[in-house]
Amino acid sequence: MKIRRFGAFMSAVLISSTLVGFSPKNIEYNNPGTAAIAEEQLEASIVNLQALLDRMEKDGDIASPAVARTLKTHVTAVGHYENSKSYKKAIKHMESFHVLLNSYESKRMVSENAANLLRDYADALISKWDVIFDSGRVMDYLHQLSVEIGPRVAGTEGEKKAAEYLKSQFQSLGYDTSIQEFAINNRTERTLRILTNNKEIALGAATGSAVTGEKGVTGAIYHAGLGQPGDFSDDAKGKIALVQRGENSFWEKVQNATDAGAIGVVIYDNVDSLSPLRPTLNNNSSIPVVGTTKELGESILAQLSKGEVKANLVIHTHTNQTSQNVIAVKKPKNVVNPEIVYITSHYDSVPYSPGANDDGSGTSTIVELARTLKNFPTDKELRFIAFGAEEIGLVGSNYYVNNLPKEDIDRSLINFQMEMLGAKYEPASYLAVNTVDGKANTAWDYTNAAFDKLGKDKEKLILFRRGSSDHVPFHNAGITAACFNMGTSDGGLEPEYHTYHDTIENVSPERIQFAGDIISKAIFDFLADHNSQGKVLDEAS
CATH class of the missing domain: 3.40.630.10 (Zn peptidases)
Known part of the structure; x- marks a missing residue:
């Protein structure tokens, strides 16, 4: 077979099939009672493999209708994977066809000649599928x-x-x-890790925020409503204040939290957004401040309704970075x-x-x-x-x-x-x-x-x-x-x-x-x- 150009994608497939040293045409199906198989029928495909099984059953190279039915059912199932372009699964199930075929041959339920050709057909299909782009494999890597x-x-x-x-x-x-x-360049890490479930919350930078050490600050989350003075009690001291955007300025919320002794502030949005809030303080805070989404802020509140929630907040610049x-x-x-x-x-x-x-x-x-x-x-x-x-x-x-x-x-x-x-x-x-x-x-x-x-x-x-x-x-x-x-x-x-x-x-x-x-x-x-x-x-x- 001479392949000089790629008129269709399958030409690439056929080249790869030749590289593994196999074409089903190398094997002859010899049954003196029947005509020779046409060349086009030896092209590796599920349809031709099903036709070959039909012929082998008719010629007596498959011992019983039950064995032929089992082999055909298996091949039909493999064909479904091929049709859905699930080539990795098709290969896996065609490999199990080998196992099934070997078992039948050892029990003399499939002739040696028929088994050899069926094995080579299966190998040709595996070789063909193995060079086709498979999104199933992509999803595995992903x-x-x-x-x-x-x-x-x-x-x-x-x-x-x-x-x-x-x-x-x-x-x-x-x-x-x-x-x-x-x-x-140096990398600034901003992380809020909920220690209760070890989940990291997506954050937005707050201009004017203080930074932390490499290990950050750790404390319980304190729900401070809208961050008004009356939303804070003595219990806020040493905790990370969670406040919602709205009514007063970002800076007022942060100043009220600072006055109450909070060690950090998380401001969550009051409107739905896929991107975290990025508060502008228009001032310099003495404690770390970050923003997050309405969805994530409310998820922390939901956890608070079940009991204490501890978190670790880090705003730290890492130097000497490489990629x-x-x-x-x-x-x-x-x-x-x-x-x-x-x-x-x-x-x-x-x-x-x-x-x-x-x-x-x-x-x-x-x-x-x-x-x-x-x-x-x-x-x-x-x-x-x-x-x-x-x-x-x-x-x-x-x-x-x-x-x-x-x-x-x-x-x-x-x-x-x-x-x-x-x-x-x-x-x-x-x-x-x-x-x-x-x-x-x-x-x-x-x-x-x-x-x-x-x-x-x-x-x-x-x-x-x-x-x-x-x-x-x-x-x-x-x-x-x-x-x-x-x-x-x-x-x-x-x-x-x-x-x-x-x-x-x-x-x-x-x-x-x-x-x-x-x-x-x-x-x-x-x-x-x-x-x-x-x-x-x-x-x-």
């Missing part, structure tokens, strides 16, 4: 990043844990992986100074946010793309990079690009940046290709073509002028670059953006699959069309 690790603010332990996790994932896929560390990029590289064999293709994202988040969509979804997507491309025949050097410290000014990507040797810049072809690919927000159903200058480039061309080849609705594709992500340093270095995100028709983002509501519950696997199918198609086709060693594909097949 769970680890946004749930198990959580917020990944630049310079924090959470960001470092995420970097180590990503490094281990890329290494498990066979990539040459490294951590690139770099300095970042890190995670770099995974696959170099082609026997190619000197290969051209470079960059597939990137950022894995840090804003404070208090689990960063599920921004940019856990993009980072999980590049891990999945690394998996699908690990055996792809190309003469290009593939670099998958998860950048740190994007949220504080594209620091990681700027550091990376600015420190590339000139010879690397000269052989750099293109950058595909993944950013916020899974918003469940209903209007965010459009795939945006963002370029710094708003002009179409090679990344746009291949994405546009992928929509056509996959039969997608072209109204769901938009070209947008936007920087604000890690494609910017590549563009500034003269490298073709684009950033992909799911958003609204006018380039808007979901309301959970940069809030503590950016959780995995607000990420849509279907949106990630939609974006992943198109982006992976664009990248596969780009690599195939720019393969300067045309013989590689022929030899591989």
Whole structure:
């Protein structure tokens, strides 16, 4: 089989199937009483596998209708997973088909010849599915990043844990992986941890607030209503005052709390908002002050109604901070100074946010793309990079690009940046290709073509002028670059953006699959069309 071009996404799949050294056509089904199997029937598919089981039952290579029915039922169930694009589950259940088949063969209920062909069919399907972009796997990576690790603010332990996790994932896929560390600006920590349940509350900075030591201040929460003088009693001394916005000024609330002997103040909003209140005191407080949302303030009140609530409040600046990029590289064999293709994202988040969509979804997507491309025949050097410290000014990507040797810049072809690919927000159903200058480039061309080849609705594709992500340093270095995100028709983002509501519950696997199918198609086709060693594909097949 000679594959010279990628007319459809499945051509990439077929190439990968040949790389593992198997095609079902290598096995003949020999039953002298029946005609030979047509070549098209040997193409690995659930439909053809079901037809083959029917034929084997008819020919007597399967001992009984009950055995044939069990095998067919299992294959039908696997087909449901394939149809729903749950490829990881499809592979798992096809592997269990192997176990079932081995058991029947050992009991002489399936002939050896039939068992061999069925096994090879199953292997071909597994190989085919293994190189298809799978949002189920993306969600697994995302769970680890946004749930198990959580917020990944630049310079924090959470960001470092995420970097180590990503490094281990890329290494498990066979990539040459490294951590690139770099300095970042001092980081001000603002945390209110409810010690009763060990939950951290999202906060807004209050201008004019005092700071604390590294360990902060710890005390019981005292409900002080609106922070009027009459809302405080002697019991407020040594406690953290919780007050609601309204009626008097922020400074008056803080001064009243200070006069009552409170050791800190938390002001919660009186209107619903996804972002924490940021009080302006217009003065300098002698105690730490922060703001939070109406929702979170009321949640603390609900806990107070059940008994004492203790908390720890910290406002402290950390110095000598570092972040890190995670770099995974696959170099082609026997190619000197290969051209470079960059597939990137950022894995840090804003404070208090689990960063599920921004940019856990993009980072999980590049891990999945690394998996699908690990055996792809190309003469290009593939670099998958998860950048740190994007949220504080594209620091990681700027550091990376600015420190590339000139010879690397000269052989750099293109950058595909993944950013916020899974918003469940209903209007965010459009795939945006963002370029710094708003002009179409090679990344746009291949994405546009992928929509056509996959039969997608072209109204769901938009070209947008936007920087604000890690494609910017590549563009500034003269490298073709684009950033992909799911958003609204006018380039808007979901309301959970940069809030503590950016959780995995607000990420849509279907949106990630939609974006992943198109982006992976664009990248596969780009690599195939720019393969300067045309013989590689022929030899591989």
